Amino acid sequence: MLIENIIRKLKGNPDYKWESNYTLRDLFVITATRLHQVMRGGWHKLFLKRSAGLFFVGYNVKLKHAYQVSAGRNFIVDDNVYINALSSNGIVIGDNVSIARDCTLICTGIVSQKGVGISIGNNTGINAGTYLAGQGGIEIGEHVIIGPGVKVFSENHNFSDSGKAIKDQGVARSKVTIQSNCWIGANTAILAGVNIGEGCVIAAGSIVTKSVPANSVAAGVPARVIKSRTDFDRENSLRAV
Numbered sequence: 019m020l021i022e023n024i025i026r027k028l029k030g031n032p033d034y035k036w037e038s039n040y041t042l043r044d045l046f047v048i049t050a051t052r053l054h055q056v057m058r059g060g061w062h063k064l065f066l067k068r069s070a071g072l073f074f075v076g077y078n079v080k081l082k083h084a085y086q087v088s089a090g091r092n093f094i095v096d097d098n099v100y101i102n103a104l105s106s107n108g109i110v111i112g113d114n115v116s117i118a119r120d121c122t123l124i125c126t127g128i129v130s131q132k133g134v135g136i137s138i139g140n141n142t143g144i145n146a147g148t149y150l151a152g153q154g155g156i157e158i159g160e161h162v163i164i165g166p167g168v169k170v171f172s173e174n175h176n177f178s179d180s181g182k183a184i185k186d187q188g189v190a191r192s193k194v195t196i197q198s199n200c201w202i203g204a205n206t207a208i209l210a211g212v213n214i215g216e217g218c219v220i221a222a223g224s225i226v227t228k229s230v231p232a233n234s235v236a237a238g239v240p241a242r243v244i245k246s247r248t249d250f251d252r253e254n255s256l257r258a259v
Contacts, residue, residue, distance in 0.1 A: 030091075030113070055094070067108065069093070076119065083108075090115065090140065102126070105152060107135030112160065115139075118146040125152040127173065131189065134172070138162075139198060154191030154210055159198030165222065167205040170194055174210050197232070206241075217247060 040048070052074060059073030065084040066073075071091030080100045081087070086108030087101070094116040095101070101117075103109040105125030115138050117123070126133035134155035138144070142158055145166040150156055154172030158164070172194045176187040192211035196202065200214055203222030214220065215232030224241040233247040 059093075059095075070113070086135075087111070096121075096146075100124075103135070104129075105133040105135035107137070107155070109135060109152075110137040112138060112140035112142065114141045115143070117144045118148075118166070120146050121148045121150075123150045123152070127151070127153050127189075134191070134193070145204075153189070155193035156196075157193065158196045159200070159216070161199045162196055163201045164196075165202055165204035165206065168202050169207045170196075171208070172210045219247070 055074035055076055056072055058075040058079075062075050062081060062084065063069045063073045065081070066087050066089060067085050068088040070089065072093075073089060074092070074094040076095060076097035076099065078098045079095050082102040083104040086103040086105065088108065089111040090113035092114045093111055096117065096119040098120045099117055099122075101109065101123045103125055109123060109125065121144055123136055125135045131153070133153035136150055136152035136156045138158045139160035139162065141160055142162040142164070144164045145168070147167045148164055149169045151171050151173060156170055156172055173189050173191045175184055175189055177184045179187055190210070194208055194210060195213045196208070197214060197216040197218075199216055200218045200220070202208070202214075202220045203224065205222055206220050206224045206226065208214070208226045212226050213229040214226065215230055215234065217233040218230050219235045220226060220230070220241065221235070221237030223239070224237050225239045226236065227240040230236045230241070230243060234243045235245040235247060236243050
């Protein structure tokens with residue numbers, strides 16, 4: 019199929035499959051939407067620090083401090099996304115990254131305390147309504163699935179002095195890392211200082227307050243490890259015997 023071949027070339031993935039059956043009308047609407055996004059992206063590319071390929075931009079996208087954004091090939095930003103890259107390291111985006119509608123990426127909260135920044139690896143998808151707060155730094159690996167409504171915080175307010183307003187006690191920052199090949203379920207919250215190991219699955223609605231080892235399945239409030247993905251491998255091996 020022509021569209022399948024085009025996407026394979028854009029993504030650099032010869033194994034990409036166009037699995038769904040679309041009508042000609044469906045394909046026309048999809049293609050027209052992408053063309054409009056490319057045209058809007060062409061304007062925004064002029065202001066980026068670096069852009070290696072096509073930039074797809076939806077309606078009502080707000081991109082502040084764009085000179086601190088570096089983007090790889092085929093960067094997709096859907097409607098109503100707000101990105102503010104003001105920070106020490108800016109926002110670094112890999113190849114084939116998509117940010118769905120109504121997402122927010124910010125790197126600095128108050129201007130008196132410049133933030134660290136956000137990096138997102140190749141082939142990662144950020145679903146609708148996600149909020150990434152990179153004041154203390156957020157690093158997301160490759161091939162990561164971020165479900166809708168996920169919140170990631172890398173900064174906390176200090177509050178130990180009961181005789182002083184919390185807003186006047188400053189903040190504590192700590193980097194959040196989501197390593198490659200993870201699936202973060204819908205409406206999960208990940209708090210400052212957390213490291214989610216490679217290959218983890220975090221159940222929807224979890225609140226992750228502590229680091230999670232690689233290849234773990236974690237769930238709950240607060241989240242705890244309920245299983246290892248290697249257990250599934252052993253179970254499948256036993257069934258095959």
